[in-house]
Amino acid sequence: MAHMLVPSMQCRMGITSNSIQARPIMTAKTWNSLLSNARRPKTKKSTSTFKVLALKSDNNGAVSRLENLLNLDITPFTDKIIAEYIWIGGTGIDIRSKARTVPRPVEHPSELPKWNYDGSSTGQAPGEDSEVILYPQAFFRDPFRGGNNILVICDCYTPSGEPIPTNKRYRAAQIFSEKKVINETPWYGIEQEYTLLQPNVKWPLGWPVGGYPGPQGPYYCAAGADKSFGRDISDAHYKACLYAGINISGTNGEVMPGQWEYQVGPSVGIEASDHVWCSRYILERITEQAGVVLSLNPKPIEGDWNGAGCHTNFSTKSMREEGGYEVIKKAILNLSLRHKEHISAYGEGNERRLTGKHETANINTFSWGVANRGCSIRVGRETERRGKGYLEDRRPASNMDPYVVTSMLAETTILWEPTLESEALAAKKLQLQV
Incomplete structure (x- = not known):
């Protein structure tokens, strides 16, 4: 079926349909006036108000046409x-x-x-x-x-x-398919921190090139052009993840300016890691479109600046039920005995982040505490009060592999059994009664 060409002609010539409808009916007087004007010699000031935009070769037009093609809906025309x-x-x-x-x-x-x-x-x-x-x-x-x-x-x-x-997913799938692990229905809430960098200079977004902003303090969860840098990217990522079906549960500006965090979960088993990896891919694509560089470096700026982690909240069915606090303490004991194994798999460059400063524990020392963000493992006040809940492993770096971290947590706390002697020594050292 033929399509009307008039609308496209109007668009090219810069005439809107409203302007055509608003034009008065042509009378003999008006027509004679137009003819009279047409016979007058043209001056430099008498320029046409009708611009054929299709003839212009500016980048904006090319970008607009490209966007039209990118946004084509092929659904009505093919099942592919x-x-x-x-x-x-x-x-x-x-x-x-x-x-x-x-x-x-x-x-x-x-x-x-x-x-x-x-x-x-x-x-x-x-x-x-x-x-x-x-x-x-x-x-x-x-x-x-x-x-x-x-x-x-x-x-x-x-x-x-x-x-x-x-391929770290393969081993993780094996652990999550163990009957004992399946029965415990492990839940994960993963807090992915990241830093946005200016292209070419690779310096945090919002920072003066070659210089530093004011000290940390005003930037965490802040609003304002002088405190929040990259909000559009964070919000675009948030909506894109919800559209994709990723179980994203929130986002916020972080302590270091130019740094952000989003949370995935609670998700069960290997699904949590699939969601984190897809969310990272979407974030890479969005920063690509924005012309900004995404960094998962655990310590992107040396000095008195927070690093970037990937804190992993974890619980099992037994931890979430009555008496779960004792199960949590037993899990913490197991984690203390395998501290070195976990640290070695928790992200490259993590030693630059886990210094005992900036809300981190020292990489060489295992510790735990209630509401203490300077510990390896944090237990929330609500979990302590209710006697059940979850723990937060604060050791993973922002560049950790979620397949490795989630499966190791399940393996160490559900499948692995330490010797009675090592268990007793660890309990005494951590002052745990289990």
């Missing part, structure tokens, strides 16, 4: 969808992705085909045998493409089906 396959690269923290067409919308990850990529380009395979296979494990609605399009969280395997060394 775009699936963005996301995986973790060779550093263990870099996020990679590529897109493919899928014939129709899906309801479960098992309906999505496996795919492959060049592992030699991500530091995950040698050049002579570079194929790495992507296994779809979870998917979310795509806030960038909209419609039925999806973001797909994958883990990585060799062509023979063996998990590659950087």
